[in-house]
Amino acid sequence: MLNSFIEWARENNWNIVIDPKKINLPDSIKNRYNIPEQWFNFIYNLSICENQSSTKWFLTLNDYSTITEFFQWNEFELQSLEFADNENEKEQIISYWNTHLPIILSVDGEYSYYAIDTENGSVVSGYEPEYEESTVIADDFNTFIENVISGKILL
Numbered sequence: 001m002l003n004s005f006i007e008w009a010r011e012n013n014w015n016i017v018i019d020p021k022k023i024n025l026p027d028s029i030k031n032r033y034n035i036p037e038q039w040f041n042f043i044y045n046l047s048i049c050e051n052q053s054s055t056k057w058f059l060t061l062n063d064y065s066t067i068t069e070f071f072q073w074n075e076f077e078l079q080s081l082e083f084a085d086n087e088n089e090k091e092q093i094i095s096y097w098n099t100h101l102p103i104i105l106s107v108d109g110e111y112s113y114y115a116i117d118t119e120n121g122s123v124v125s126g127y128e129p130e131y132e133e134s135t136v137i138a139d140d141f142n143t144f145i146e147n148v149i150s151g152k153i154l155l
Contacts, residue, residue: 001145002042008149009049019047029064033101034118038141043103055108056155073102076113076131083129096132100124103141104155116141 009016022044025035043060050057063073072078077097084090103123104114111128117136123144126134137153138144147153 001142002045004149005042005145012155013052015048015050015052015054016046017048018045020045021047023061023065025061026065029101032098035101036116036118036121036141038121039101039103039116042141042145051108051155053108056104056106058104059102071105071107075105076102076111076126076128079111079128080131093132100134114144 006016006018025040029035043058046058046060047062048057049060059073074097077093080093081090084093099117099119100115101118102113102115106112111131112125113131114123114125114137115134116122117124121140122136123138123141124134125137126132138147144153148155
């Protein structure tokens with residue numbers, strides 16, 4: 001599947017870099033999430049996977065390990081917490097993100113993301129301003145990638 005996706009990415013002018021250097025997810029991520037094997041096996045080989053304008057990108061293992069001044073891997077959770085009105089709302093936001101691992105971020109137009117629901121393996125999408133109101137778009141990560149390649153899901 002990775003080879004088919006790489007071919008799709010190159011045909012669609014995505015910048016994709018395969019990196020033989022292997023790093024692991026930080027313990028903070030492994031402890032927070034039940035990491036889906038389908039996703040990990042896919043992303044493990046990529047160091048960069050972004051559209052031509054760098055406005056949509058797959059989060060790679062480097063993104064989960066590095067803190068930058070720009071977008072963090074959990075940027076939309078941080079934004080939601082910043083604007084939460086009270087402690088109850090903050091708890092609800094944290095509860096949502098404790099079971100939704102962001103895998104793709106987009107700043108192309110409105111801010112949006114794709115995430116894996118780590119309780120059932122489905123892939124969801126969400127948008128600003130209510131990031132936590134997400135929609136299931138694929139039953140699992142492999143189906144998500146197959147739908148991207150076939151054009152059923154547009155990145």
